[in-house]
Amino acid sequence: MYKKIGFIFFLTSIFFVQFWNIPLISLAAESFNTAAVEDYVEDYIEKNGLPGAAIVIVKDGNVLYKKGFGHDSDGKPLTATSKMGLASGTKPFTAFAVLQLVDKGKINLDDPVVNYLPELKLDDGRWNQVTVRQLLSHTSGLPNPIIVAPANTLKEGVIERFREWKLQSDPGEKYYYSNANYWTLAYLVEQISGMEFNYYLKQNVFLPLGMNDSISAVNSGDIVNKLGIPQGYVTLYGTAMPWTELEQMFSGSGSILTTASDMGNWLSMHTSRGENDNGKPLLSQALLKESYSPQPGSEKYGLGWSFSSPNSRPARISHSGSLSTFQSQQDIVPSSGYAVAVLLNSFTTTYEHAYAISSGIIQLTEGQAPEVKTPTSKLIDLSLGFITLIYLFLGIRGMSRSKKWSEKRKRYPAWRFYLRLIPQLIPVVGIGWLFFIVPTLENNSSTILNAFGLYPAAMILLTIVFITGFVLTIMRIYYRIKIN
Numbered sequence: 001m002y003k004k005i006g007f008i009f010f011l012t013s014i015f016f017v018q019f020w021n022i023p024l025i026s027l028a029a030e031s032f033n034t035a036a037v038e039d040y041v042e043d044y045i046e047k048n049g050l051p052g053a054a055i056v057i058v059k060d061g062n063v064l065y066k067k068g069f070g071h072d073s074d075g076k077p078l079t080a081t082s083k084m085g086l087a088s089g090t091k092p093f094t095a096f097a098v099l100q101l102v103d104k105g106k107i108n109l110d111d112p113v114v115n116y117l118p119e120l121k122l123d124d125g126r127w128n129q130v131t132v133r134q135l136l137s138h139t140s141g142l143p144n145p146i147i148v149a150p151a152n153t154l155k156e157g158v159i160e161r162f163r164e165w166k167l168q169s170d171p172g173e174k175y176y177y178s179n180a181n182y183w184t185l186a187y188l189v190e191q192i193s194g195m196e197f198n199y200y201l202k203q204n205v206f207l208p209l210g211m212n213d214s215i216s217a218v219n220s221g222d223i224v225n226k227l228g229i230p231q232g233y234v235t236l237y238g239t240a241m242p243w244t245e246l247e248q249m250f251s252g253s254g255s256i257l258t259t260a261s262d263m264g265n266w267l268s269m270h271t272s273r274g275e276n277d278n279g280k281p282l283l284s285q286a287l288l289k290e291s292y293s294p295q296p297g298s299e300k301y302g303l304g305w306s307f308s309s310p311n312s313r314p315a316r317i318s319h320s321g322s323l324s325t326f327q328s329q330q331d332i333v334p335s336s337g338y339a340v341a342v343l344l345n346s347f348t349t350t351y352e353h354a355y356a357i358s359s360g361i362i363q364l365t366e367g368q369a370p371e372v373k374t375p376t377s378k379l380i381d382l383s384l385g386f387i388t389l390i391y392l393f394l395g396i397r398g399m400s401r402s403k404k405w406s407e408k409r410k411r412y413p414a415w416r417f418y419l420r421l422i423p424q425l426i427p428v429v430g431i432g433w434l435f436f437i438v439p440t441l442e443n444n445s446s447t448i449l450n451a452f453g454l455y456p457a458a459m460i461l462l463t464i465v466f467i468t469g470f471v472l473t474i475m476r477i478y479y480r481i482k483i484n
Contacts, residue, residue, distance in 0.1 A: 034065050048375045049238040052078040054260035060337040061272025063264040072230040073242040080261040083229050084343040087321030089328040090256040094182050095304025097189045099287045109133040124166040135181040136303040137295035141167035144178035148248040150219040154187045157249040175298035179253035186252025211262035216255045221247030232325025233346035236456040238378035243453040246324040263341035329354035338365045349455040351377035381457040388461045395468025406479035428469040431462045
């Protein structure tokens with residue numbers, strides 16, 4: 001009797017799914033072990049000293065699970081609706097916006113970009129050959145500037161800066177990741193749509209997907225200063241401290257601030273044939289498939305998406321992202337229909353924690369038990385801390401012996417004496433250039449504190465090396481003058 005009832009229930013379920021398009025969310029969710037996910041994520045952030053994380057898990061267009069862990073810099077618990085920086089995870093959205101305009105016949109992927117942006121010029125004749133597809137796939141040859149000044153508008157951030165640039169390689173020749181590709185694409189969206197890029201995303205991507213808490217900015221400094229998002233963190237010696245985000249123009253390349261809940265809507269669309277909850281397609285299936293496909297000159301990047309290595313199992317369509325205080329990972333697993341997004345309100349230079357957390361969750365969806373490995377970044381930081389203490393000890397010891405050192409060499413001619421100071425002056429000059437000169441280059445607004453936040457444990461070591469080397473040099477010169 002129970003078998004018959006079960007069979008009738010099964011047939012009824014199929015009927016509703018096929019004819020009324022009602023997904024069996026409860027059945028899918030019931031088969032997914034959310035407790036194992038919670039245990040894994042909580043264990044991971046505790047062992048690695050992370051302040052928090054927010055995650056979402058999707059399967060075949062349905063959100064199965066979303067939750068926040070830990071806290072933000074205001075001391076409030078992180079939730080699935082806490083805003084965090086998506087960083088380079090913005091690029092799939094920018095590509096999606098461009099492909100929407102391709103879908104409408106306003107852009108051709110293989111047209112030179114100068115056809116649409118004639119005002120955008122480089123000091124390189126090859127620029128006239130660069131196509132929209134090559135910008136999307138990072139095969140344009142555009143350089144990737146490390147130091148980026150803020151800008152008030154995309155036009156200011158793109159047009160004025162490109163004029164003296166040269167391409168790194170021939171267009172379409174090879175993959176070369178560059179944020180400049182996606183600044184250009186965001187500017188292209190503005191010019192073709194007639195809308196400011198951030199407004200275009202809101203009207204054509206965020207609102208149709210119900211991503212009501214997602215926003216996009218022009219400069220990274222806007223995150224806290226204008227948008228009121230709590231500060232992110234940097235990690236140091238196995239703990240984390242709130243830090244100020246490095247300010248730079250990042251529109252189109254890293255500008256989206258979103259939530260795990262909103263990312264669930266985004267990934268649901270990608271795992272349900274490009275349709276939103278109302279069944280409305282936001283992009284044709286042909287272009288969606290193209291965006292997930294390797295492009296000429298690039299086997300590891302499609303149109304806004306990167307691909308896992310051929311040896312990775314299961315294969316993923318992904319994008320990671322890092323700002324100086326935030327990190328993200330989004331993964332789509334075509335073989336299972338699962339998709340995962342992980343948002344972190346912290347950044348660690350030596351390890352991609354968002355990628356590792358997402359990988360562990362994917363292992364759980366595959367029926368495997370993920371292992372929380374040794375906290376590599378913590379061990380690296382502690383090792384640097386140990387080296388820092390040794391250098392500090394040796395530096396203080398050297399200072400205490402500066403007088404004897406100078407007396408021993410008092411008969412040296414001046415040139416020979418000062419020549420002996422060069423080995424300890426080389427790191428002083430190099431570190432001084434890094435701390436005091438680099439932050440002022442290219443009119444950027446970064447400071448010494450910003451540089452410190454990029455890798456605190458290493459910067460503490462460099463600071464100790466700089467101070468001890470500088471003081472030791474001054475003391476040895478002082479005693480030489482005093483003795484003679």
